[in-house]
Amino acid sequence: MRSLSLVLATLLLVGCAESSEPQMVPEEVDVQLQPSPDQNVEEMEAPEQIADQPVPIQDSKAEEELDQPGTNPMEGTEVPRGLIDVSFAFGGETRESLLYVPDSYNPTEGAPLMLSFHGFGLDSQSQLEQADMRSLADRDGILLAYPQGTPLGISRFPHWNALPNSPENKTAVDDLGFVRELISQIESDYPINRERIYASGFSNGGMMAFALACYEKDLVAAVAVVSGQLLDNGETCSPESPIGVITLHGTDDRVIPYEGAFGQLSAQEAVDFWVEHNETNTSPQIDTFNDGDMTIERHVYDQGNNGVAVQHYKYLEGQHVWFNQRLEGANASELIWNFVSDYSVSGIILDPVRRD
Numbered sequence: 182m183r184s185l186s187l188v189l190a191t192l193l194l195v196g197c198a199e200s201s202e203p204q205m206v207p208e209e210v211d212v213q214l215q216p217s218p219d220q221n222v223e224e225m226e227a228p229e230q231i232a233d234q235p236v237p238i239q240d241s242k243a244e245e246e247l248d249q250p251g252t253n254p255m256e257g258t259e260v261p262r263g264l265i266d267v268s269f270a271f272g273g274e275t276r277e278s279l280l281y282v283p284d285s286y287n288p289t290e291g292a293p294l295m296l297s298f299h300g301f302g303l304d305s306q307s308q309l310e311q312a313d314m315r316s317l318a319d320r321d322g323i324l325l326a327y328p329q330g331t332p333l334g335i336s337r338f339p340h341w342n343a344l345p346n347s348p349e350n351k352t353a354v355d356d357l358g359f360v361r362e363l364i365s366q367i368e369s370d371y372p373i374n375r376e377r378i379y380a381s382g383f384s385n386g387g388m389m390a391f392a393l394a395c396y397e398k399d400l401v402a403a404v405a406v407v408s409g410q411l412l413d414n415g416e417t418c419s420p421e422s423p424i425g426v427i428t429l430h431g432t433d434d435r436v437i438p439y440e441g442a443f444g445q446l447s448a449q450e451a452v453d454f455w456v457e458h459n460e461t462n463t464s465p466q467i468d469t470f471n472d473g474d475m476t477i478e479r480h481v482y483d484q485g486n487n488g489v490a491v492q493h494y495k496y497l498e499g500q501h502v503w504f505n506q507r508l509e510g511a512n513a514s515e516l517i518w519n520f521v522s523d524y525s526v527s528g529i530i531l532d533p534v535r536r537d
Contacts, residue, residue: 299386423489479494487529
């Protein structure tokens with residue numbers, strides 16, 4: 182009888198030991214691993230830690246080495262090149278951008294980044310085609326991003342909200358936040374030089390470039406606006422640092438009139454705002470050029486704080502377009518890059534790196 186009791190006790194102990202193993206509940210695990218709409222999925226790829234297992238301590242020496250100037254975690258890593266589609270979740274929807282990575286891009290160094298925004302009703306592909314800077318990227322090793330706006334109402338026309346939290350925006354989409362996240366997404370795979378981010382745009386995209394200069398503290402070093410408009414009259418547009426500005430506008434623009442309309446600033450008033458902000462010379466140096474039937478005036482306001490300047494190209498009888506005329510051999514895209522690339526967020530670069 183005693184031996185039978187021992188056998189039963191032994192069986193009970195074995196059964197309890199087997200049943201004490203942790204059980205995997207698929208439903209609970211799936212919920213825990215689902216990223217939120219704005220969460221970077223790459224963050225979820227870290228190895229799973231067992232609850233009772235101590236988290237490994239980072240070697241302090243290794244941390245110090247990573248913090249040393251000149252070190253880069255991408256060193257020796259090959260990255261995709263060419264035209265790349267970028268997409269990620271932000272604000273409850275999928276946001277997209279085209280990204281051009283030239284063969285000359287060096288992942289061991291932070292490269293300048295040029296953002297180029299399309300106009301209302303257009304898209305990133307059309308902006309790539311009309312404001313094509315790929316040959317400049319190939320020469321200078323820069324990254325180019327052509328972001329995509331969101332569709333508006335029944336028309337589905339892509340657009341940009343160029344004011345922060347304003348009832349004047351067409352929708353509630355946070356495009357300023359989208360741009361910040363886009364830069365972070367790009368930087369996660371392609372090291373960039375945060376001191377040399379530039380924004381350019383056409384029409385509504387030009388308004389977006391101005392918005393980044395106005396409301397995003399030291400995010401962009403210089404902006405370029407073609408046939409666009411400064412939506413703010415200075416009451417809330419208050420950049421903390423001098424910023425290089427170049428504008429190109431036609432005097433016969435019927436979409437965004439050169440002289441202003443609907444209570445908005447004229448092209449010259451927008452220039453005057455940045456001249457005052459940068460504390461440049463108020464009397465510009467004016468040069469006149471001709472290309473075919475087009476006469477173009479270049480107004481240069483220089484000697485601003487930190488060496489910053491403002492340039493304005495006035496296309497006499499010019500329409501609402503991204504201009505293709507040439508001045509001293511340079512088209513609009515080249516004029517823009519030649520200007521903005523002289524600047525970092527600290528001001529003029531005494532020896533900008535170009536591969537001429």
